[in-house]
Amino acid sequence: MAGGHTKLRVMLVDDDAERLSMLEQALVAEGHTIAARLDTHADLPSAVERCQPEVIFIDVDAPGRDxxxxxxxxxxxxxxxxxxxxxxxxxxxxxxxxxxxxxxxxVDGLHPTRLSSLMEVAIARFELHQALRQELDQARTRLADQRDIEKAKGLLMKRRGLDESAAYGLLRRMAMDRKQRIGDFARVLITAADVL
Incomplete structure (x- = not known):
């Protein structure tokens, strides 16, 4: 998506028709496609779902709560x-x-000459934010897995009289037999133990 000459599908949102046209002309002149033109009262989430823009440009006097x-x-x-x-x-x-x-x-105006560089900055920041969000999700999953694997191991040690490494080995084998991640299987085991 990055790179100076990428042609993108852009959604424009602006209540000022004149400003909207200026923005559209500048983007089209750079080879971008306008996926949709909306005003700020439009239902943005459903418009995005319908038009699938790659970037959204919104131009307002002052962004309101809505x-x-x-x-x-x-x-x-x-x-x-x-x-x-x-x-x-x-x-x-x-x-x-x-x-x-x-x-x-x-803030303070829209300069058609700066649209491309702004778009590149927005895309780079967006990609960085998405990568950080993904890393955070993965870290949370790893922590949840560790916690639940420990708990499931404890259950197996208590119920089957196993030591820690034998309990882990059994948990791992049972997860592999069911083609599940060990953390997911540990949660299944804990739930089953809670039911019983």
């Missing part, structure tokens, strides 16, 4: 790079915009 809430919903459910232009802002709005998943937040 706009920021639908951006937050978007970045949870259908994450993609979002560039938000605002004519004016304040520290609280900036904080909320970043928290809502905006990749690039530009």
């Amino acid at each position: 706009t920021l809430e639908s951006l937050g919903q978007l970045s949870r459910e259908q994450p993609r790079p979002i560039v938000l232009f605002a004519a004016r802002s304040d520290p609280e709005t900036t904080r909320r915009a970043v928290h809502a998943g905006v990749s690039a937040y530009v």
Whole structure:
């Protein structure tokens, strides 16, 4: 996705028709495709699902609570790079915009000559954020696995009178026989033990 000459599908969101046209012309001139043109009252999540843009450009005088809430919903459910232009802002709005998943937040105007570099920054930040989110999810999974494997080993040691390494070996074999990850199987075993 990165790189200066990548042609992207862009969704434009703006209440000002004149500004929207200027933005569209600048992007089309650079070879990008406009996936959709919407105003800020549109249902952004369903429009994104329908049009599948690769990048979203939003231009507003000042981002309101509703706009920021639908951006937050978007970045949870259908994450993609979002560039938000605002004519004016304040520290609280900036904080909320970043928290809502905006990749690039530009205050004080839209300069058509800067669109490509802004898009590249937004995509790079978005990709970094996604990678960090994935690493965090993996770390959480590893911690949950360790905790549950320890608990399942404890159950096997108690119920079958095994030492720790024998309990681990048995747990591992049972997981492999069922073609499951050992952490997932440990959770199945714990649940079954809770039921019994």
